[in-house]
Amino acid sequence: MTMLQSLKNFVRSKSIHVAYVDVGSCNGCDIEVLACLAPRYDIEQYGIFVHNNPREADVLLVIGAYTPGWEEKLKGLWEKIPDPKAAIAIGNCPISGCLFARPHTLVDPPVAKHIPIAVQVPGCPPRPTEILSAILSVAPTVFKDYEVRK
């Protein structure tokens, strides 16, 4: 890998665009992601920009337990995100289905069955601090050696 590429990847890992998609959660994790924007946690000081536009995102935050309404749509959304990309599962729902993984439910967890998940943040809902540290932990690995891997 050339010097230029590694420099580029270093700079890219310091400016991450984040999109979030709610595939059937209770809204609790949604607002905890929103709370990360608050001046107290201030997600933008780490160079993370919550944009909610999949076409320019690097990291996709998946929230929720995968309802039937998202079949085919989530896959399409994931393909619209340009490479390199990573998905983070926020909350218990995408990991195990949380309380909804019971008989007669409509959801189909885990989300890892449908798109590749890089990091999981357990908790119902996780604290903004935990979400922040998860995004920060995935940031250096998304872009590292991207050209080589490709």
Place this chain on the structure above:
Amino acid sequence: MTKRTVDVSIPVGPVHPCWKEPARVKCETRGEFVLSAEVELGYMKKGIERIMRGRPWQEVMFLAERVCGICSVIHNMVFIEALEKISAIPVPERAALLRVIVNELDRMQSHILANFSYCYTIEHETLGMYLLDTRERVMDELERITGARVTCAYIVPGGVRFDLRPEDALHLRAGMDALERDITRYMGMFEHGPLIALRSRGIGILTREAAREACAVGPTARASGIPDIDRRLRHPTYQKLGFAPVSREEGDNFARIMVRFQEVLQSIALIRKCLDTLPEGPIRGGGIPGAGEIAYSGEAPRGELSYFIKTDEAGRVVEISIQTPSIMNIEACCHYMLKGVASLADVPSTFVSSDPCIACTER
């Protein structure tokens, strides 16, 4: 050849930068002018009511909380109070007031979040961030009392789970003073900001008659001059506290946001009153739910929330159906407010001003 304006149908959503949750609004437009709008839901259906059947209260309580993550306390409260009504379980005075405190804190954070979303949608990010920072302080108080930020699981049959400690009561009182100062300031900023007025006054008007016709509830209806829609007027603890709802007459986006600001101030006053009159005593009365059926409703931050519950002798939920406030407000928004909005840029802000919560609409 002359230029012709063609009617176009523009879908907004389901993944939209301004929306926290997936929903699709299809707008029929002529140029920028919105002729009519139709909402398309169905991305969040989890089948909570199906899961709830045949389960005891300690499991249904947590599922009820997860109907809506923003206003989780009121779902918990309405479900538990319905069970208490069924089997005549008494609640100690102190526990009843603690419930009101936690419920009002939850309402405050929900209203502030709704106002943040609106400010963010009309691109007034400064005020939005101020509000979000204020919300964190409300969350701190909630966390101090209940031990969790969002899904508090605070209310149980016959009482509450944790007592309010004296040092937390002091912290809460000081927090309320600071919050009142801040909210009054932000309210002034919102009220007198000329650019905010351009984006909000006279846009998305829901008249009083239309609000009645669409069965709008909560702050959306109170902004259109229907104050008696508030279910807190029928709650015995609120009646004792001398609760009187706020309302405005304009019925536009501005009025809806201002009603929420005023309700935050009102909640602060209610919490102060609760703290002043909080008696010493037990916080739990015990009691096991029994058989019966009831329809019970309470006032969620978004409006009237009602539960219909049928239980068997062991207290298991046999039949349950939940009616959440957002569905009426979304209908009112799409069929009355969005019709005649002059610009497509105002569609997201008008939709957000009615504070839609898709998670609890679809459950």
Place this chain on the structure above:
Amino acid sequence: MPLSLVYYAKEFLRGEWARKFLAAKTAPLEIPPYFRNYPELTGKTCTHHLFCMMACPAPGAIDVISTPEGWKPRIHIGHCIRCGLCVEACPNGVLSSGRILESMFYDNTRLSFSFRIDVDQTKCMGCGNCAVACPVNKLIDAQMSHGGRASTDDLLLKVSEGKCKVLHVEKCTGCKTCEHHCPNEAIRVARLLEAVHAPEEDI
């Protein structure tokens, strides 16, 4: 122009400004002590009452396993919703989370369990699977025959006259083994949870 340069130099070369700029700080990102985090072991002895598992509202969040040091509850992260009911339900204080244990001590509160067994007599076939499977019955009468019939009346469940009878419901531990072994869904165990203040003599 030179004046503004002087102004900027004066403004930005102040030590205070430079310190603030280089070490910008928001609120510390730590978890406050009053937050109900995942339950942790306090080191007290677990007596295998399994009340934590019975109170837990999340599927698959907690189980109690046998280790060389004795029984031990184990929390499954990714399933646990941090509600803290297991901490409150435990009669021995084996688990702790946030300030829950402390609050229970100050407020003198606890969750008490009682159990109720309903047998639907129209559905019951009298096969005796429930009585044979019941772990409480096994301790009292290890010789119980396969039809669920026994001579002693000390049992929790027993089949007599072709129907299942509940004799001593107070002995039930709420394990729901009978429910799982019933071929006809005739027997149902209800775990009744009651939030109470502990009676005075318990202190």
